Amino acid sequence: MAEQQTALRVDDEGFVIDTEDCEEREAAHRERGTSRPITVVGNPVLHKECEDVTEFGEELARLVDDMFASQRTAEGVGLAANQIGVDLKVFVYDCPDDEGVRHTGVVCNPVLDELAPELRVLDDSNEGCLSVPTAYASLARPDYASVRGQDVQGNPIRVRGTGYFARCLQHETDHLYGYLYIDRLSKRERKDALKQMAEGTPRYPVVAND
Numbered sequence: 001m002a003e004q005q006t007a008l009r010v011d012d013e014g015f016v017i018d019t020e021d022c023e024e025r026e027a028a029h030r031e032r033g034t035s036r037p038i039t040v041v042g043n044p045v046l047h048k049e050c051e052d053v054t055e056f057g058e059e060l061a062r063l064v065d066d067m068f069a070s071q072r073t074a075e076g077v078g079l080a081a082n083q084i085g086v087d088l089k090v091f092v093y094d095c096p097d098d099e100g101v102r103h104t105g106v107v108c109n110p111v112l113d114e115l116a117p118e119l120r121v122l123d124d125s126n127e128g129c130l131s132v133p134t135a136y137a138s139l140a141r142p143d144y145a146s147v148r149g150q151d152v153q154g155n156p157i158r159v160r161g162t163g164y165f166a167r168c169l170q171h172e173t174d175h176l177y178g179y180l181y182i183d184r185l186s187k188r189e190r191k192d193a194l195k196q197m198a199e200g201t202p203r204y205p206v207v208a209n210d
């Protein structure tokens with residue numbers, strides 16, 4: 001226990017540098033953690049705002065380890081705590097940006113920054129979610145995002161990303177406020193995504209809905 005957790009360095013604009021030692025950091029979490037099954041659409045924990053993190057201790061550190069382990073098992077690029085059934089505002093990510101650079105980290109109590117209109121360029125790439133297994137749909141989202149929140153020790157942090165990683169930051173923050181990406185689709189597209197899910201078989205353990 002009591003492993004030395006050093007805070008990530010920040011760049012000259014105050015954003016966390018989350019591109020260094022990704023493999024080592026992700027592996028350390030994952031190897032300490034236990035993989036847990038993923039909750040799916042319809043589970044109440046996914047459809048309400050999660051509680052704020054207020055205790056930055058060992059329990060939170062263990063949760064984050066389990067989240068990295070679960071994310072790896074499910075081959076995800078991001079995972080919110082409610083996706084393993086925990087009602088707390090935490091997400092982890094291990095995600096490439098649009099230049100193929102890997103970003104790895106944790107954000108507690110994330111809040112998306114409002115984008116200046118001139119920065120708001122929409123990208124309508126495909127999106128999927130471990131909690132809507134085997135379904136994909138195109139969804140327009142800004143191709144740049146920044147969030148503010150806290151690290152596992154409670155220090156304030158800011159994280160920013162472009163491309164696929166920007167999509168991930170928005171998608172995971174949405175989760176913690178009770179929204180799935182399918183909630184942002186048209187009625188018809190949502191129905192189609194749920195049909196894809198009904199017809200597919202997840203490649204990782206999921207929590208059955210009652």
Ligand SMILES: [Zn+2]
Binds near residue numbers: 128131171175
């Ligand atoms: Zn998701």
